[in-house]
Amino acid sequence: MSETLLAAQNVTKQFPGVLANDDVSIRLRPGRILALLGENGAGKSTLVNILFGMYRPDSGQVVIKDETVDLHGPDDAISRGIGMVHQHFQLVPPMRVVENIVLGDEPTKRGLVDLDEARNRVVELSRRYGLEIDPDALVEDLPVGMQQRVEILKALYRNADVLILDEPTGVLTPQEADHLLGVLRELTETGLGIVFITHKLREVLAIADDIVVLRNGRVVGETTPSQTSESGLAEMMVGRSVMLQVEKSISDPGDVVLKIDELEVNDDRGQIALDGLSFEVRAGEILGVAGVEGNGQRELVEAITGLRNPSVGVMQIDGEELTSGSPRQITKKGVAHIPEDREKHGVVAVYTVAENSVLNRYHRRPFSIRGILRRDVILGHAQDVVDEFDVRTPSVSVPASSLSGGNKQKLIVGREFSDEIKLLVAAQPTRGIDIGAIEFIHRRILEQRDKGTAVLLVSAELDEILGLSDRIAVLYDGKIMDVIDARDADREKIGLLMAGITD
């Protein structure tokens, strides 16, 4: 058996203005799990894309099974036994599981696709690795965890010796994630090697044999779980010590600010996404909404902020009925919204930082008078936001697209917090941003709570929910399974509720 399954040797890759990989070397041995850890923009994706043949390195080599190779594309990597499971699945939803698995490598009999043969192999593979699945189910009918299974089987079907998994647990419940980690461990027993990309420190410590930490395109540390801890890894990633958990005082809830009663909301396809939801959020408390993504969170946030009209039910904000209020009416009522997708809703990429800083207040004094924009006032306001919220930008006149994700997010938070607000709706407020910015935003959200703002926090990161919330509502299939006091909550309990299991 070969000594090195997959390796990058002194790989350097330059993109315009960014040195994405700077003399990076990693080595994966058979039967081992290598965790690649780093913040967004640290160069993890570039590195695995080089290993998978999507990019060619400017200098340095890729080694597959002790042999230096020159990959011309993903096909090249696949034929050499490299399999990759992307963060966003590459599946054809209306096709069956078996069809998805063989797609591009179909067994044929007399020129026709031999699906029976394919089905047999898929069933055999799924038995051997404990990845049970119905080969004739349509992919679009499968839950996300099962779709991921299809992706893994797709790689195994092509006889992969190496699996590269990009943030594989982001879409799973804690129990599903644990199961996946178990499956991965079993896979390595056959000699398979796994490259595991993640930003979840807990998982790294649970599963990895070797850990490589990247920062600013360079390898800044190589370690093993026994030699380090969560805070040790975080420090390596960020380059300074960080608080993983913000301190918070006990909440002092006041009057009800947001009251939702029997709310029913449809999704884009007209299916019921929220099924008779009722809850309240009081001034000075954070209600966390936990749940696997796609269980109605998006529809809930959009209904509250006026982007989507509920079909049934009542919503009151600060005593006023605003069930089918427009976004502007709701903002006017003192509601701030940190949207889930900052590129889609949060910023206009080609607008300057200044223009984005008034995106939903340009029409009000002092930013405009009788329909005329006041540029000086807007620039001054933008500078205040940039200063107070530590947005790293060369000036307020550069386009928002030139900012990093974390700085865009701080700009959005700064904009939303620059008024007196009664209710904050924060959807995935720290998704895809660096640890330093996460810490900063968490602190600001708690500050708002302590000032008496009611906060609805929707997040797929259970750690974020557990760290910030005073009460936790678990959303499953458009219904609230239970609302529990944060002091009585633990991962196990919430994880079961997230999977729809009540006792």
Place this chain on the structure above:
Amino acid sequence: MSRSILRTVAIPLVAVVLGLLIGAVLILSQNASPSTAYTALVVGGLGDADAVLRTLQKATPLIFGGLAVAFAFKAGMFNIGGQGQLLIGAVFAAGVGFGIDGLPMVVHLPLALLAGAVAGAIWGGLAGTLKATTGAHEVIVTIMLNFVAGNLTDWLSANPWKDNSGNNIVARTPLVEDSATIPTLGAVPVGFLLAVAAAATCWLVLERTTYGFEVRSVGHNRNAAQYSGIRVGWIMASTMAVAGMLAALGGAVESLGVDGRFEAGVNVGLGFEGITIALLARANPLGVIPAALLVGLMEAGASRMQFKAGVAPELIDVIQALILFFVAAPIIIRWLLRMRHDTSEQLQLGAGWGKS
């Protein structure tokens, strides 16, 4: 700042040079002299007061047409309805121009222009309203409305509003009253000044007002616009109404300032040239003025070029098409200039198909 202006202007400028160079090769292939031809072209468009007047007259509807496309671009919509909007504006301005008499010029002329503008705003707004309420794509709707406008104006000028003087058999309206005729100041037609004022107003509205901020927000990111409380449907409908009004003003100026009446078939194709102008100006309302002047000059000088150098005037169309080609495919020019690719300079043509 000046650097970025330079970068913005570089592509259209190089496109013009390349278009003229290839045009020169074509002239050579006809055994004619490019220098004679191009000299005649410039003299024909700028040589004397008459030539300048011709150029400015040609440029006027092009400015309005270019603005009609550029303004809609800003809200992410592609207005192909300039032709229909122009015809509607031309016929209604003429209708008020010949249909009422006894009014002083200060009342009659603005009234005639207003009639054309309002009719055009309704015509353009129709497409925008359909887009906002039903999702009907503005490209399809404006193309269809072009046919409707063509037939409607043909019918109006051949039946109820027909010129029955003498033994006229042509589908045209009577001449407009003197009090509704746009005057000329020396070599400068007042209609051209109106067009320049319209371009400046468009720029001010887009860059300095809350309405312009809303229009640009919808154009750049419809979801973020909705998030920020902008009524996206209203912006789409009103932007198309403004676009229709601008194109219609171009038609009104033709009727009241150049032709003196509306005549079916005279303005055919003029509305489509707005697309060329807007692309050449990279959808900048101020850039529309030089772009229209350039094309206006070429059209004004084409017949002299034919007369002096024996080059077919269709060559001008070929050169225009080449310039448009180089503007629309800027990668060629970037490569020539070794310019770095910068997506912020890219012009987005509408919102694309399928998305609404």
